[in-house]
Amino acid sequence: MFKRLLAILAGLVIGGAVLAAGAAAIAIIITYPRLPSLDVLTDYRPKIPLRVYSADGQLLGEFGEERRSFARIHEVPQLMKQALLAAEDERFYQHSGIDYMGVLRAAVGNLVSGHARSGASTITMQVAKNFFLSSEKTFTRKFNEALLAFKIEHTLSKDQILELYFNQIYLGQRAYGFSAAAQAYFGKPITNLSVAEMAMLAGLPKAPSAYNPIVNPDRARLRQQYVLRRMRELNFITQDQYDAAVKEPLQLASATVDSNQPALYVAEMVRQAMYERYKDAAYTEGYKVYTTLDSHHQQWAYDALRAGLLDFDRKQGYRAPESYIDLASAEGEDQTEVLDDALSEIRDSGDMQAAIVLSASSTEVRAYMRGGKVAVIKGAGLEFARRALSPKLAADKQIRRGAVIRVRAHDKGYWEIVQMPDVEGAFVSMDPRSGAIKSLVGGFDFNRRSFNHVTQAWRQPGSTFKPFIYSSGVERGITPSTLFNDAPLTVPGAPGSPSWEPKNDDGKFAGLISMRRALTQSKNLVSVRLLMAVGTDYAQQYIQRFGFSPKQHPAYLTMALGAGAATPLQMAEGYSVFSNGGYRIKAFFIDRIEDQSGHVLAKTQPAVAGQNATQAIDPRNAFIMTSMLKDVVRYGTAAKAMSLGRMDLAGKTGTTSDWKDAWFVGFNPNLVAATWVGYDQPRSLGRYGYGGTAALPVWMNYMANALKGVPEVELPVPTSIVVKPGAGQRGGDEYYYEEFQKTNPELKIDNHGTVPGSNASDAAVDDATAKDPNAPAAKDAVENVKELLF
Template sequence: MRRLGRWILALTKWAVILLLICGVMSVFAAAGTYIYFSRDLPKISSLEDYQPSVVTTFYSEDDRKIAEFYKQRRIVVKLSEMPKHLIQAFVATEDARFYEHEGIDLYSIMRAFFKNLEAGTIVQGGSTITQQVAKSFFLTPERSYTRKLKEAILAYRIDRHFTKDEILFLYLNQIYLGHGAYGVEAAAQNYFAKSAEELTIGESAMLAGLPRAPSWYSPHRHFERARQRQIYVLNRMVSENFITNSEASEAMNTNVTIEKRPNWFQETVPYYTEHVRRIVKEQYGEKLLYTGGLRVYTAVDIEMQEQARKSVEKGLRDLDKRQGYRGPVRHISRKEIEAFSRKLQEDIEDQALHEDLIVQGVVVDVDDKKNKTTVRIGKNVGVIPLEKMRWARKPDPEVAPGVIRVQRPGQVLRVGDVIRVRLESWDGKNQQWNLSLEQTPRAQAALICMESDNAHVRAMVGGRKFSESQFNRATQSRRQPGSAFKPVVYAAALDKGYTPATVIADTSIVFTDDERDFTWKPDNYDNTFHGFTLLRDGLIHSRNVVTVKIMQDIGVDYVIDYARKLGIESQLDRNLSTALGSSGVSLLELVRAYGVFANQGIRQELVFIRRIEDRNGNVIYEAPEEKESVIDKSTAYIITHLLEKVVTEGTGWRIKALKRPVAGKTGTTNNLYDAWFMGYTPRFVTGVWVGHDQEKSLGKNETGSRAASPIWLDYMQQILEGRTERVFPVPDNVVFAKIDAKTGLLPNEDSEKVIDMCFKEGTVPERRTKTEDEIADTDDFFKKGIQ
């Protein structure tokens, strides 16, 4: 027995020694493993200055959101701005022992280890929230034990270095929750169109169910899966005593509405925001734009911008209809109508039909006796009365003689035609839509509107539809302005000693260039010479020859330098045709130039951005209030006065319908390629261009007056409605005098027409018009073409 006892004692002693040796070896192994895998691990102190990639947001003039730009759509919010139940939902689901462990949950790790061992592969993880933070910030997403060891080491360090709330702040702002949303704030906006602090328990539970597989449980794509996952999260919250059974039941029985997150860039003011995006990128770089969390406050007025889009669309459709009907989108057989309608119904299922919407439909009946056409729009039916399609004559009847005015529907449509229609109104009695025939315009247009007092650009449209063409015709295009350039020439002349009463001979003139074997004979639009013409009439009635002669007299270089002062930066050709707007300029440049006239000679740079703040709210840019007087007030006012007469007496006659003080000028180029109207009231300067991207005629008689000014008028009528009427202020050094409309001199008792003109002080004509008796005794008093 003693021998047995000694053996047992010796065996126990060696076992203890062996265990001690194994323990020491394990400690050394663990230490070695820790040291080995700790090599090159990043320092967690970098988390103290958490600067993640954050959304840059653009705002309108009244601080409404209009656009977002980002690489990761993340909006950082404080933990205190998140509801308690949102935090609890994530903790209950992702890491129930979060407040108990030190960054690593050994129980969860062992459970996952045996599950993976049983499966023969990695099927489950034991990651804590802290480990997820470590992986998200410092490691790759690979699934390996090496990465898990590094993750555990980092998690332990993070837990020792940061508080639990600080870790949750990092986690809830960093985590990816699907559809481009990083963090709970972006996800709340993505799925529920509200901020995180407004989330209900049910909505919070649905978000907390996403980290496991954001695509699989997406409420947008797989609502039922998201719903089942939400129920799981709610049950976990009950198990952890975060909420009661009754609160969970109420959340389960409350419908969660999933909202479609607006595409801010495409749907609000795309041309404007794209222009601002380019400016910010150029000044601050791509990285800061897409990751810096900038807050860019623009000058755009959302309602004015929307009205600009509508006016451009309306003007282009009216122009297009004046050119005639180009035929259906396509034609299908009667057998294909049913299948086509089913497919069309699927296409329009996502958008509710409403008044003023333009959609495709297929003609199912043409009734010439009742003068109506029946159109099927998916499962809906509509009727086009004859009056809503009378415009649909064949294009260009001079080339292809045909119907000038539609007399019956059968002249235009037939069964099987796939056409575009506008939903005018719903006929509840007959359960059908009242429709009008439409077609997609081919021409393009651009519009810029700025407030003259501060040069803030309130609206900018760069084309008919941004989704089809991102090219901004308001800023990126250079087109011939035609007669819209003439006010620059006339303003330059006023500063060279001319007055509105100066007489110029509107007679034939020929310019030759022997070196290039070139001959140019300018002509007026009406192909008529008008003899001796007052400068005022040359501008009011847009006389080409008068304008060219003025430029010849004052000098091409002088006019070009003058244009530069007004803000025209494009290359201007050093020849006399520049007087007629033959050199391409941008709409933006012309608006800036006309803004000088509207603002009493003061030039200001157009303001698209009011200020920019960094992610911390520090102002890094503010629009300068720089104003430069570039021409005399009297010159600016006289041009304004003359441009008012363009509206009341000249080519801008359509604008009289505004019934307010307004100055403006039409512009039309050769072959009717470009149509312009540049105009301003005492408050707003607005410019409109209409044309084709690939230069071709807009159509017979489609001048600036007919094609562009209606867009300008429609827009200005809408934005000025309800605003107080203003008048153009008259400078102190401007005087008015009655002048003989024929001679430009003081009138006499024989003067047939006397008009009021404004002059710079000291330039009123001193001579009196000769009477008929005096003229009979002398030669023609016009000794020179220019007085």
């Protein structure tokens, strides 16, 4: 009887097994032909984001919904592959796509629990799921996953499968694939990762959010240590390597600071240009854009502008904390959660870190920072904000518990309280011969204000515009030695309108003064008289040679004082004409566009000074103007720049009415740079708002680095220029057009307002204007000089 029961039971088991096998076979026969094609794997084309690079190959920015960086499997470090196998599939190179023992264990566990709780997915099965299936945990999906894994294994090699997994898997922080994750979490290529960092990344596929080291550092650490243990157990690493990796503190890239912050304005300019050209494909086809930027110049410009704006803002005093967080009922772990949540919404800005005050007194402030670190600020670190520590101050101005402030590590090793500046600025530098932009910083912090002040801020250029008016005078026959009367001037207004009485900035008058010296000292009254002499219509036409639009510079006498509108980029382009010998160049920032395989799709072919660029002004004019702008640096409003120890620098400061804009534009033969400082909503910069005090230091800071070790360049005197030694400012040389040598190049005005040698002057002006069909007759121009120099 017992034997019979055993036989019946065995028959049932065998019969059940046969039926199950038959059912499985039928399911396979029905399902397998319906499995999706593997073309998406054999012709793998991931959505690669747009990447922007400097001219020297440094990554400046990345744009796309997904962070991706494709890597061939032979490029992946062996230890990274081993870390991944230890965490996900140690028998990957032995099984055929399905780990049957693992599947059996998972199936038993799921049957015991009554529902699908876990699986034993191999790397091949995960590839199948990531490319073709949903993430739901059902027996049907698992069955299809296993069949797909079998199909994949019979189509692709093991290394091909691992390559697909390595590049496709989602790892948090918008990163797909381990190369992208290495940049997202550690800010470095995968080839530079340590064993500890590799283990951290290898632990992410199981649960990217739960094991995200930026969001959940404790859980991520436990997962990392598990991976390290498995690597040691499998003899992928030695005991010494294991011990070192367990102890290694990880330096994570901040989730709130873009590591490419110095170049974000340029990266955005590239993104806009690429979208205009390729639309949505710009973000998925893996285009690589190489800009003209030099990464060193960009860093110097970024640092210089930020330092200059912070220094200017510091002189205005501490305003108040950025905001306040209610910590009244938060204690212990609850307080930490509140603090972390609050800081997650606030971006750091460069080295200026957001912090929340835990306690504050007149001698010490304790502030909670990202990652749980507490900064203790005392002594010199409190000096800037000391007034805000007074309990007598209004509550919304006090640094008190819950206040959101900015702190920075001082060079001398202590924490100090700082603040984000209200004032904005812009800086751009370029090669004056080709227009290739070397650096561009559109504001203090792109993440705070994405408005690009270099290209979008139309501001009054003030006295930095005067050289273009002076150049028009040189073109009309006025020389650097021509004497003007720096004296009060009243210009009658239109009927019913008040008269205009321009003033010099210092309120003083110098009397008779040469044009050279007037530019050096930025004399407003001489600039107005000069414009009156050449004529506003002629000057308005003339400035177009430098790239300025007449619409932005109406033909009024106020044009002499820079009352029109220009961007910092336009000003740099304009001064390039002086620097390069008189050629009109166009600024550009994209050198070439490549596809993801490195094939060049487009390349900029700029017009180059001295080759194929348009001659905008006479090279003699450019030389003479450069010589006068050198005097501005040597003896005038930009004399501070002489501390750079160079004699080949030229430039001009600019300050607009009521000190609303501060400028400096300067150059040598190889580099031109413009800087602007002001408020987005124009208002006075105050007593520190001069071009020489607010803008010039930024330019000097940059140039000190950019020209370090670069030999000085002195351009030769152009032909048809007469050099008169000792006739210039402070005993320097003076320069005239050769054709004016027959006349009296030193036009003088006596106390009675008469102009000796007017016939000779007639000839000189006639020579200077004969080439311009739109210029007034020579007699009219000379009469202007006679009548309007006073």
